[in-house]
Amino acid sequence: MIDEQRPPKHLKALHPRLGVKGISGTQLSGGNITGKENNPQLTGLNWVTEAEEMMRTDPIVRRSWHMLRQTLLSASWRWEPGVENDEVAEELARYANECWGLDGFSGQMSISWEEQLAYLLEFIPLGYRYAEEVYKVGPDSEGRIRVWLSHYADREPSAHSQWLSRDNQRLDGVLQNTVGVGKQPSPIPANKLLLLTLNKTGSNFEGVGMLRPVWWWWRTKQRVANLMCVGLDRWAVPSPKVVVDRSQAESLGLSDGDIDSMINDAEAQAQAFISAEQSYLVENAAVKFDTYAATPNLYADGPINIITKCDSQIASAFLAQFADLGNTETGARSVGEIHLSIFRRAAINLCDLVASQASGIDRRGGGTIGRLIRWNYGCIDPSKLPKLTHTGLDTDDLADSLGMLPGLVQSGLLTPDDDLERAIRERLGAGDLPEDAQRSAISRVSSIGSGGAVSALTEQLIRRRRDGKKTK
Known part of the structure; x- marks a missing residue:
């Protein structure tokens, strides 16, 4: 009878299996x-x-x-x-x-x-x-x-x-x-x-x-921008339409050859007008100009909104979306600080x-x-x-909290003992606290002034943190 509680042999590791059994999968x-x-x-x-x-x-x-x-x-x-x-x-x-x-x-x-x-x-x-x-x-x-x-x-x-x-x-x-x-x-x-x-x-x-997740948005942005420019070229200058008044031509006694000549001249003027070679049109009683289809419209808000969305997605791929806060009607400082914190951590x-x-x-x-x-x-x-x-890329919690140190001590939430001073000295690289420099918590509290020394110490910590060096 087989003991069902006993693990099978292939699950036992009696010795290190130094060989490689699997593959990377690539x-x-x-x-x-x-x-x-x-x-x-x-x-x-x-x-x-x-x-x-x-x-x-x-x-x-x-x-x-x-x-x-x-x-x-x-x-x-x-x-x-x-x-x-x-x-x-x-x-x-x-x-x-x-x-x-x-x-x-x-x-x-x-x-x-x-x-x-x-x-x-x-x-x-x-x-x-x-x-x-x-x-x-x-x-x-x-x-x-x-x-x-x-x-x-x-x-x-x-x-x-x-x-x-x-x-x-x-x-x-x-x-x-x-x-x-x-x-x-x-x-x-x-x-x-x-x-x-x-x-x-x-x-x-x-x-x-x-750049890989950016590629599709970049291509979409290119295509939309090209279509927008084509639309601007098409509608910025209206498409002229040549209108021939046959009844007026007959009343003026114009022959078919005269009318064809006028139409050819109107076509040449329209082409020159579209290509910006000519800024005016000359018409007569029989051949006049009109605009084709709808009224010219330079509405580009739709394509611009799509391009803005593409830009936002591109910035998100680099975790730099906080750079766009304030460019629109939305955005908050707190949200930007969160994005900046994530950006710094990624860096x-x-x-x-x-x-x-x-x-x-x-x-x-x-x-x-x-x-x-x-x-x-x-x-x-x-x-x-x-x-x-x-x-130099990460924030210094000690330097950020030094400004609150006097208030914490005076309110009794923090005791300025020798251990706290040793921690600050170790962060500065100033060595251990000498025995003759040890003080009681009362003497430290009595020496707290307006906070100018704390501000100077904060600036010193930030500068040392940025330079990445320690005092010898």
Whole structure:
């Protein structure tokens, strides 16, 4: 008799199953990702061409991306030790900051990190972008010879040809097209790439960019704008109609040839009037001018409303819809602040994505610092590898609440004890509270004045938060 309470053997994990059983689910055919996008116009190089045209020609697309891009570029960057108060980790962080030119170092890169970010961040609207790591050898600030990252060489998506993968699952490298009559590109291995992908799933290295949901609205906007312009051209100048009064022509004794000549002359005048070559019409008793069909109407509110809706959807794709508040009769400050908060959080997450790709161990498409550390310092505990961090995009809760500190203390809702002062000093990087500086809560309350010192401290916190530096 079979024991129904006993789990079957395939559910027991007696030992780690180190092999891989499943697949990513992404179809990689001939180096191209298929099955993810149903519109062939939005795959491969066709999508790159469409995305570049959208960025060049549409002001709302450009504005929305520019707002997000400038926000991302305003962040301050720094390599921090993987483990605090560890000499090895601090030395590795010092090397990384010297290489990238962060935390007060002039840098070893031939191109500044901020300038490289300007093109690396272009993966966000398109969906992906990769850069080739270029290295160099030279002395550090202490005179020791090191291997450095010279720069991330940008590789345009328009030159991309194939994703190289032996098992159609993991990335082994990329192959580019030959552009012009220049150098024939060689395959770039994956461990020499910094691959940035937005919304990556499975083996879809191309991801889904912010411009993809915008495309339909952008096309609709183009079509409506073209139809509106055609309508304006058609109705701004009324269509002349030639009217022949046969009875009047007979009373004047005009022959059929005379009437035909007058009609031909009227047709020539009408054509010149429509093409703006002539601004007046000359008629006679037998041949006169009238307007065709309905009265000319320049009503464009309908198409403009559709275009406005398209612009709103485009801005929403970049989480920049708060920029349109106040342009119409609707909108509120509180709603705009909520949108701005979401926008800021999205910007922080995008910077986190860039930081995570450059940080970590040596791996395919990322882990730049892991490669450099191994070449310069040998095998290191991965937990001690430096971490690329950014500051300046998020709000500082402590700085925002300092203005309320005197009122909270005087109302008895907050006790200004040594622990609170230590927390503020730690946030400022001012070190621990000395024993001779410790005070009682009563002495602290009695020293609270008009709040000018608190305001100055608030400004100092905001400035330090923006710069991303700590007082030594």
